[in-house]
Amino acid sequence: MKVLKFGGTSVGSVESIRKVAEILSSYKKKEKFVVVFSAMSGITNLLVEVGQKASTTDISYQQVLKTIEQKHVSTAKTLIDVKNQGKVIAQLKLILNELQDLLHGVYLLKELSPRSNDLVLSFGERLSSYLVSEFLKQEGVDVTFLDARKVIITDSSFGSAKVDFKKTDKAIKDYFKDIKSSVVTTGFIGSTDKGETTTLGRGGSDYTASVFGAALDSEGIEIWTDVDGIMTADPRKVKRAFTLPQVSYIEAMEMSHFGAKVIYPPTLQPAFKKRIPIWIKNTFNTAFEGTLINEKTSATDHSVKGISSIENISMLNLTGSGMVGVPGVSGRLFGALARNFINVILITQASSEHSICFVIDSKESAKAKDAVEEEFEHEIKAGKIDKLHEKDNLAIVAVVGDNMRHTPGIAGKLFSSLGKNGINVVAIAQGSSEINLSVVIGKEDLTKALNVIHESFFLSDVKTINVFVVGVGLIGSALLKQLQKQSTYLQKEKGFKINVVGLANSKKMLINENGVALTSWKEKLDEGEKANLKEFVKRMIDLNLRNSIFVDNTSNKDVVSFYHNILDESISIVTPNKLANSGLYKDYQKLQETAFKRGVKLMYETNVGAGLPVINTLNDLKDSGDKIIRIEGVLSGTLSYIFNNFKGDKKFSDIVKEAKEKGFTEPDPRDDLNGKDVARKILILSREAGFNLEFDDVVVENILPAPCLKAKTVEEFFVELEKNNNVFSKKRDEADKANKVLRFIAKLENGKAEVSLQSVDSTHPFFSLSGSDNMIAYTTERYKERPLVIKGPGAGAEVTAAGVFGDIIRISNYLKG
Numbered sequence: 001m002k003v004l005k006f007g008g009t010s011v012g013s014v015e016s017i018r019k020v021a022e023i024l025s026s027y028k029k030k031e032k033f034v035v036v037f038s039a040m041s042g043i044t045n046l047l048v049e050v051g052q053k054a055s056t057t058d059i060s061y062q063q064v065l066k067t068i069e070q071k072h073v074s075t076a077k078t079l080i081d082v083k084n085q086g087k088v089i090a091q092l093k094l095i096l097n098e099l100q101d102l103l104h105g106v107y108l109l110k111e112l113s114p115r116s117n118d119l120v121l122s123f124g125e126r127l128s129s130y131l132v133s134e135f136l137k138q139e140g141v142d143v144t145f146l147d148a149r150k151v152i153i154t155d156s157s158f159g160s161a162k163v164d165f166k167k168t169d170k171a172i173k174d175y176f177k178d179i180k181s182s183v184v185t186t187g188f189i190g191s192t193d194k195g196e197t198t199t200l201g202r203g204g205s206d207y208t209a210s211v212f213g214a215a216l217d218s219e220g221i222e223i224w225t226d227v228d229g230i231m232t233a234d235p236r237k238v239k240r241a242f243t244l245p246q247v248s249y250i251e252a253m254e255m256s257h258f259g260a261k262v263i264y265p266p267t268l269q270p271a272f273k274k275r276i277p278i279w280i281k282n283t284f285n286t287a288f289e290g291t292l293i294n295e296k297t298s299a300t301d302h303s304v305k306g307i308s309s310i311e312n313i314s315m316l317n318l319t320g321s322g323m324v325g326v327p328g329v330s331g332r333l334f335g336a337l338a339r340n341f342i343n344v345i346l347i348t349q350a351s352s353e354h355s356i357c358f359v360i361d362s363k364e365s366a367k368a369k370d371a372v373e374e375e376f377e378h379e380i381k382a383g384k385i386d387k388l389h390e391k392d393n394l395a396i397v398a399v400v401g402d403n404m405r406h407t408p409g410i411a412g413k414l415f416s417s418l419g420k421n422g423i424n425v426v427a428i429a430q431g432s433s434e435i436n437l438s439v440v441i442g443k444e445d446l447t448k449a450l451n452v453i454h455e456s457f458f459l460s461d462v463k464t465i466n467v468f469v470v471g472v473g474l475i476g477s478a479l480l481k482q483l484q485k486q487s488t489y490l491q492k493e494k495g496f497k498i499n500v501v502g503l504a505n506s507k508k509m510l511i512n513e514n515g516v517a518l519t520s521w522k523e524k525l526d527e528g529e530k531a532n533l534k535e536f537v538k539r540m541i542d543l544n545l546r547n548s549i550f551v552d553n554t555s556n557k558d559v560v561s562f563y564h565n566i567l568d569e570s571i572s573i574v575t576p577n578k579l580a581n582s583g584l585y586k587d588y589q590k591l592q593e594t595a596f597k598r599g600v601k602l603m604y605e606t607n608v609g610a611g612l613p614v615i616n617t618l619n620d621l622k623d624s625g626d627k628i629i630r631i632e633g634v635l636s637g638t639l640s641y642i643f644n645n646f647k648g649d650k651k652f653s654d655i656v657k658e659a660k661e662k663g664f665t666e667p668d669p670r671d672d673l674n675g676k677d678v679a680r681k682i683l684i685l686s687r688e689a690g691f692n693l694e695f696d697d698v699v700v701e702n703i704l705p706a707p708c709l710k711a712k713t714v715e716e717f718f719v720e721l722e723k724n725n726n727v728f729s730k731k732r733d734e735a736d737k738a739n740k741v742l743r744f745i746a747k748l749e750n751g752k753a754e755v756s757l758q759s760v761d762s763t764h765p766f767f768s769l770s771g772s773d774n775m776i777a778y779t780t781e782r783y784k785e786r787p788l789v790i791k792g793p794g795a796g797a798e799v800t801a802a803g804v805f806g807d808i809i810r811i812s813n814y815l816k817g
């Protein structure tokens with residue numbers, strides 16, 4: 001015979017009771033069943049309140065009682081046909097009168113003993129079960145009502161009474177001998193030998209179902225609730241959590257120990273013991289198959305089955321030299337906690353024996369501290385043991401699964417995914433059963449940790465990368481376009497989804513945790529709020545999303561001033577902006593160190609040669625042990641374009657304008673022409689090559705006449721440049737006479753960097769450059785005779801955005817791995 005149990009929400013309203021009847025109607029023809037009901041949702045809380053009020057002579061208990069009465073009577077009026085209503089309501093009133101008399105007694109006595117409290121609470125199940133049983137009969141389901149107090153025999157520990165299985169099993173079996181119909185019974189309650197009403201404690205109705213199931217050797221128990229079953233993680237924190245079709249008894253125990261509200265597994269122990277399968281089903285989604293809990297997890301199932309968590313915990317640490325090698329310290333410690341009824345959630349002790357850590361509910365930390373310090377009073381006075389050290393605002397995350405046993409790599413995966421997201425692990429515990437691995441972390445990191453772990457273990461197919469983009473000008477907007485175009489490919493082929501969470505330019509900003517639609521980002525940003533960089537960065541940090549990347553597509557100094565803080569918060573950075581790496585050497589070094597310390601990435605391939613692999617190549621050479629002898633290059637797309645096209649047929653100023661229109665120049669083209677942009681690039685390459693240079697160490701030849709430099713705006717600059725065209729044609733003519741061309745060349749040799757305009761002849765490798773090509777030649781110990789050369793377009797929106805995109809992909813691969 002099957003045993004079913006419906007929780008409070010399933011009998012909480014007329015509509016849900018109708019659903020229950022529908023579900024049970026489908027059983028009636030097939031087989032008999034036992035069905036256990038909880039109190040209507042909200043009623044148990046009202047019963048607690050009404051008892052409290054009566055015992056403190058608060059006469060408003062009568063109002064609460066009225067509310068309880070109304071809820072049941074009005075439900076009966078709607079559900080029960082007129083011809084039966086009188087009888088059913090009279091019976092409900094009879095039960096309610098008994099409650100009223102009881103509360104009157106409590107009111108007079110000004111006392112609510114645990115015994116009378118249990119009696120008060122019992123009315124919730126008695127009322128709901130009776131009412132639903134009458135409705136079922138009316139709907140043609142053949143049931144008999146049984147007050148479970150007649151068969152569930154307990155001791156007298158009121159509040160959480162222990163079932164006497166011998167007597168209970170016999171009573172249940174005896175009762176069912178003569179019963180021809182299905183049976184409706186009350187969850188949560190039992191009675192002592194002497195007939196005193198008791199309650200079974202937390203999750204009591206599940207327990208009732210389990211007790212019946214075990215006594216009747218049931219073929220299965222169905223727990224009907226308002227969710228689809230046991231999920232991989234708390235769906236309020238992990239949006240992509242999903243229902244597990246099957247878990248083992250042990251997995252169910254481990255998972256819901258940490259706060260899963262679906263079931264309270266200790267109450268299912270009697271059923272576990274008899275290996276009775278249990279289904280968790282949703283009253284409001286009957287088509288869904290729910291979760292089956294049975295003996296064994298399939299060998300092919302995920303190694304990690306679920307992730308559970310508990311919040312608001314504190315960690316206490318008992319330390320002291322007097323503990324090492326002294327037996328009995330832990331016995332005394334945990335004895336003191338037990339005597340004070342403090343539940344210990346997790347324990348760790350390092351093999352140095354110098355300290356014992358334990359984790360408890362934060363609410364109990366003051367009590368625990370007192371208890372332990374009292375226990376070790378003498379040792380503390382003698383300086384052998386220190387006072388308890390307390391750490392609050394913590395959370396526990398645990399991964400659980402039968403198949404974790406003997407599967408190497410789980411801990412590695414867990415810790416590396418946490419580490420890459422900057423989540424600090426405060427303590428670790430794994431039982432030798434290997435089916436639960438718990439980590440203690442800061443409470444503020446809980447949601448991030450759950451999502452990171454969930455993605456690592458369950459969604460290895462697609463990982464979310466959260467991107468915050470500042471600067472949506474030429475490069476930024478080209479990047480967004482590329483991101484949008486590649487989105488499907490990246491999800492399908494690379495296994496990550498790039499979620500653009502934040503967007504900002506100098507006027508507006510926008511943050512949307514679910515991702516900004518890249519087809520309409522411009523309109524969305526226009527409707528956004530006023531830009532405030534500090535606030536933007538703060539919100540990004542506060543959101544604390546997993547796998548976050550900050551992308552700076554500006555040429556702005558203020559944005560750079562946030563880099564350190566961003567990296568320190570374990571957020572990676574990608575940028576084409578050269579200012580961070582060409583500022584003071586100590587700042588450059590600090591950023592590198594912070595990124596390394598936090599396990600995140602700072603990537604800037606586009607700082608030199610736009611999308612060309614200039615910086616990555618240099619790092620590969622260096623990392624593989626090569627030594628850089630000389631770096632020589634045309635490092636400016638703008639200057640390359642200008643001099644490649646300055647052949648006498650066009651004015652110099654017009655070619656500069658063309659370079660700007662083609663998107664090669666810096667926002668202010670003077671940054672290119674004054675040699676500064678190239679100086680920054682050779683400085684960055686020098687630093688990457690291992691030289692500790694400052695910007696002022698780079699010898700720069702400026703080719704711009706003073707009036708051009710002084711001009712206040714870019715427009716004014718062009719006016720001045722036009723006036724000075726002859727300065728440039730003169731240089732060109734001189735070179736031409738010698739069969740040479742002008743090239744703006746950067747060089748690093750013997751630790752010295754310089755940039756200058758040179759005339760080169762046809763034997764020089766830079767002679768034949770065209771378009772906006774950059775060319776970089778690395779002469780190294782391994783590439784000594786002929787240098788390693790990188791050549792190609794070194795400026796422009798598409799190639800630069802592609803380089804930024806490449807860095808984002810590299811970081812995504814790293815975070816994913």
Ligand SMILES: NC(=O)C1=CN([C@@H]2O[C@H](COP(=O)(O)OP(=O)(O)OC[C@H]3O[C@@H](n4cnc5c(N)ncnc54)[C@H](O)[C@@H]3O)[C@@H](O)[C@H]2O)C=CC1
Nearest residue numbers: 471472473474475505506553554555556576577667795796
């Ligand atoms: N154009 C090219 O070929 C290459 C450019 N780069 C670099 O790429 C970066 C971007 O260049 P472009 O897109 O051409 O510049 P742009 O002037 O077109 O765009 C700059 C963007 O940054 C925003 N911005 C500026 N200050 C800001 C602030 N304080 N807060 C928020 N947003 C701010 C602007 O509103 C704009 O959206 C520069 O650092 C440049 O050196 C690097 C390699 C090649």
Ligand SMILES: N[C@@H](CC=O)C(=O)O
Nearest residue numbers: 636637638664665666
């Ligand atoms: N303005 C720069 C763009 C790339 O850094 C250039 O012209 O090279």
Ligand code: NA
Nearest residue numbers: 605608610612
């Ligand atoms: Na590059």
